[in-house]
Amino acid sequence: MNSTLLANLNPPQLQAVTLPHQSALILAGAGSGKTRVLTTRIAYLVSHDGVPANRILAVTFTNKAAKEMLTRLTSMLPIHPQGLWIGTFHGLCNRLLRTHYYEANLPKTFQILDSSDQLSAIKRLMKLMNVDDEKYPPRDVANFINRHKEQGQRAAEADTFSVHDKQKAAIFAEYDLQCQREGVVDFAELMLRCYELLSRNAELREHYQARFQHILVDEFQDTNKLQYQWLKLLAGTKNALFAVGDDDQSIYAFRGADVGNMRELTRDFHVETVIKLEQNYRSHGNILDAANALIQNNRNRMGKNLWTAADGGEPIRVYEAPNDVEEAGYIVGEIQQLHREGMDLKDIALLYRSNAQSRVLEHALVSAGLAYRVHGGLRFFDRLEIKHTLAYLRLMENTDDDNALLRIINFPTRGIGARSIEQLQEVAIQQGTTLWDAAARAGGKVTAFVALIESMRNAARSLSLPETIAHVLQHSGLRALYENETGAKRAEAQERLANLEELGNAAVLFVHENEDDSLTSFLTHASLESGEHQAGDQDDALHLMTVHAAKGLEFHAVFISGLEEGLFPHQNSQREASGVDEERRLMYVAITRARQRLYLSFAQSRMLHGKVNYGVASCFLEELPEELLHWITPKRTAFAPTFTPQNNPFAAYVSPVSRPVPTPPRNQRAMASSTQRTVSGTEWRIGQSVTHAKFGDGVIVNLESSGADARVQVKFRTAGVKWLALEYAKLTAV
DNA sequence: CGCACGTGGTTTTTT
DNA sequence: ACCACGTGCG
Numbered sequence: 001m002n003s004t005l006l007a008n009l010n011p012p013q014l015q016a017v018t019l020p021h022q023s024a025l026i027l028a029g030a031g032s033g034k035t036r037v038l039t040t041r042i043a044y045l046v047s048h049d050g051v052p053a054n055r056i057l058a059v060t061f062t063n064k065a066a067k068e069m070l071t072r073l074t075s076m077l078p079i080h081p082q083g084l085w086i087g088t089f090h091g092l093c094n095r096l097l098r099t100h101y102y103e104a105n106l107p108k109t110f111q112i113l114d115s116s117d118q119l120s121a122i123k124r125l126m127k128l129m130n131v132d133d134e135k136y137p138p139r140d141v142a143n144f145i146n147r148h149k150e151q152g153q154r155a156a157e158a159d160t161f162s163v164h165d166k167q168k169a170a171i172f173a174e175y176d177l178q179c180q181r182e183g184v185v186d187f188a189e190l191m192l193r194c195y196e197l198l199s200r201n202a203e204l205r206e207h208y209q210a211r212f213q214h215i216l217v218d219e220f221q222d223t224n225k226l227q228y229q230w231l232k233l234l235a236g237t238k239n240a241l242f243a244v245g246d247d248d249q250s251i252y253a254f255r256g257a258d259v260g261n262m263r264e265l266t267r268d269f270h271v272e273t274v275i276k277l278e279q280n281y282r283s284h285g286n287i288l289d290a291a292n293a294l295i296q297n298n299r300n301r302m303g304k305n306l307w308t309a310a311d312g313g314e315p316i317r318v319y320e321a322p323n324d325v326e327e328a329g330y331i332v333g334e335i336q337q338l339h340r341e342g343m344d345l346k347d348i349a350l351l352y353r354s355n356a357q358s359r360v361l362e363h364a365l366v367s368a369g370l371a372y373r374v375h376g377g378l379r380f381f382d383r384l385e386i387k388h389t390l391a392y393l394r395l396m397e398n399t400d401d402d403n404a405l406l407r408i409i410n411f412p413t414r415g416i417g418a419r420s421i422e423q424l425q426e427v428a429i430q431q432g433t434t435l436w437d438a439a440a441r442a443g444g445k446v447t448a449f450v451a452l453i454e455s456m457r458n459a460a461r462s463l464s465l466p467e468t469i470a471h472v473l474q475h476s477g478l479r480a481l482y483e484n485e486t487g488a489k490r491a492e493a494q495e496r497l498a499n500l501e502e503l504g505n506a507a508v509l510f511v512h513e514n515e516d517d518s519l520t521s522f523l524t525h526a527s528l529e530s531g532e533h534q535a536g537d538q539d540d541a542l543h544l545m546t547v548h549a550a551k552g553l554e555f556h557a558v559f560i561s562g563l564e565e566g567l568f569p570h571q572n573s574q575r576e577a578s579g580v581d582e583e584r585r586l587m588y589v590a591i592t593r594a595r596q597r598l599y600l601s602f603a604q605s606r607m608l609h610g611k612v613n614y615g616v617a618s619c620f621l622e623e624l625p626e627e628l629l630h631w632i633t634p635k636r637t638a639f640a641p642t643f644t645p646q647n648n649p650f651a652a653y654v655s656p657v658s659r660p661v662p663t664p665p666r667n668q669r670a671m672a673s674s675t676q677r678t679v680s681g682t683e684w685r686i687g688q689s690v691t692h693a694k695f696g697d698g699v700i701v702n703l704e705s706s707g708a709d710a711r712v713q714v715k716f717r718t719a720g721v722k723w724l725a726l727e728y729a730k731l732t733a734v
Numbered sequence: 735c736g737c738a739c740g741t742g743g744t745t746t747t748t749t
Numbered sequence: 750a751c752c753a754c755g756t757g758c759g
Contacts, residue, residue, distance in 0.1 A: 090749045610750040
């Protein structure tokens with residue numbers, strides 16, 4: 001290892017990198033060189049301490065982080081480290097389970113269910129069990145199952161205080177049996193099954209404990225209970241757990257992450273000194289000062305203050321817009337200015353709390369002709385046509401996979417209707433077999449389907465992976481289906497074809513890059529690394545994303561929009577103080593993405609769920625020191641606690657709302673824009689609050705007039721949505 | 735079997 | 750406002 005690698009580290013970084021063989025917690029602030037410390041530590045262990053690479057295990061959350069770590073590491077070491085394990089929690093568990101499938105009681109070719117596969121498996125099961133899906137929404141059941149698995153609990157250990165939970169636990173138990181029958185595991189199961197394997201099988205546990213002297217974990221604040229238990233199990237009593245994390249950037253509590261693991265770790269592993277990386281190499285002083293001031297409002301921090309050698313830099317710009325459209329207009333104007341001054345679009349990010357906010361921004365960007373890309377959204381392997389193709393491949397690999405069979409038995413349509421499928425399911429239940437076995441004994445068109453899959457399996461034996469995929473596309477009729485599409489759906493079908501083409505490319509690439517180029521391996525890759533797979537990385541385009549998606553990234557200029565109470569911090573978080581704390585950490589993450597320039601903006605009114613909402617500035621704005629801010633619009637001293645359209649004190653000087661019509665008006669919209677004047681002289685409009693003698697309070701959500709009989713659709717607070725004839729209904733405007 | 739329409743929901747999301 | 754999903758008709 002090059003000695004300058006160590007020379008370039010600051011003192012705490014150096015201390016972390018050169019720690020003796022002991023467990024450690026590294027509190028690494030935003031932009032403090034966290035990945036650098038992790039990778040240099042590994043390089044140091046290998047080349048200085050002479051630790052064989054195969055005695056090291058490095059764990060991340062995302063494939064991107066794992067890849068990044070490996071790339072950086074290989075550039076530091078003279079030779080490629082042999083036997084080093086770097087991967088995501090799930091990827092590593094998969095690896096262990098594939099190796100020890102027998103001991104884990106799994107079929108060799110077990111398949112992985114992603115979230116949507118899991119949901120359909122649950123829906124199917126619930127239908128079978130005759131459970132009311134109104135009373136027990138499958139999504140809730142899925143959450144129940146995953147939450148428990150992530151706590152390390154099986155159905156038998158689930159809390160069943162309420163009848164509701166009892167039922168969910170019963171579904172949970174059946175679901176696990178179904179998965180076992182079908183040879184599939186969901187994401188949480190990968191972790192839990194692996195944990196159980198290691199905790200029950202002393203021989204295996206001791207083998208891996210003896211192997212991995214050093215375990216390094218990235219983003220430790222995001223670990224859930226089960227992941228921490230898994231790490232503890234592997235660490236045993238002798239190995240060193242080197243955990244890097246930042247409690248101030250813990251923003252995934254909602255999906256089970258437990259910051260408490262950081263304190264637990266210091267206790268469980270007797271960590272005496274927590275090393276803090278507080279020097280920030282990313283942002284100018286004002287930005288850091290703002291972030292520090294904000295986060296100080298949180299309780300229960302481990303405590304850390306970022307500082308920088310850079311100067312204060314520019315003040316933080318704050319803008320108050322009359323509405324969301326004008327907020328977007330301001331942002332676009334500033335971006336154009338920055339662009340003119342020479343900043344690349346790709347160095348600018350536009351952040352928001354929730355995805356719905358991107359619409360208005362996108363509209364403004366399109367109008368201005370600015371290139372942008374939205375991060376997040378549908379990923380490559382999640383596309384319908386890809387999932388269908390993969391389902392053929394999965395069924396070929398593992399005919400017990402009922403999920404896969406159901407997805408494709410009639411897609412493309414081959415005359416096997418709902419009735420036939422029901423019959424198959426009945427037979428399967430009666431005889432205690434999988435659908436495939438039932439199908440094999442059925443007749444008619446089902447027989448042809450079984451023969452089709454069998455012939456594909458045979459063909460695959462002598463074909464390479466890309467050839468197999470081509471074969472499936474051809475003989476399943478998927479390609480023809482999209483090729484023959486005409487009319488309105490033509491364009492969409494062409495895109496789907498292009499994606500199928502891309503799947504072929506992905507397979508070619510996969511074969512090149514992986515020693516194990518089996519179908520199972522490729523399918524695992526598809527489930528576990530459904531990755532962004534988005535082209536256009538090189539393009540000079542703005543980045544639009546949620547604050548969550550921005551974690552770990554940095555930009556020259558950052559715009560944080562929609563800083564309003566109820567939006568950011570989000571409404572649903574405001575019930576508990578801990579919720580607002582997490583929102584504050586989110587804001588902290590958002591602020592610390594910026595290198596040079598930071599814009600904060602909010603709007604007095606905003607279109608939300610089809611209604612105009614009036615908001616007040618986010619409390620986070622008031623938590624930032626005034627001297628760091630430059631108000632583009634004048635700062636008002638106080639904000640009213642709540643605004644309604646009626647009492648909005650600013651309504652008087654809100655400039656006329658110029659809301660461009662975003663898309664060609666549809667008939668709905670044409671109606672919506674009209675108002676209805678009736679005999680009584682009252683003017684009815686959408687959004688009008690009304691009261692009805694029988695139904696109570698409500699709001700008009702739609703208007704319709706055909707000749708004399710005008711009707712309004714009213715959403716009542718308690719009575720639901722109703723159409724009422726204005727001539728007869730006793731409706732009063734509020 | 736496939737499309738049209740109606741209904742409910744709407745924070746954040748990786749694996 | 751918009752999207753995803755489920756039901757009912759041609």
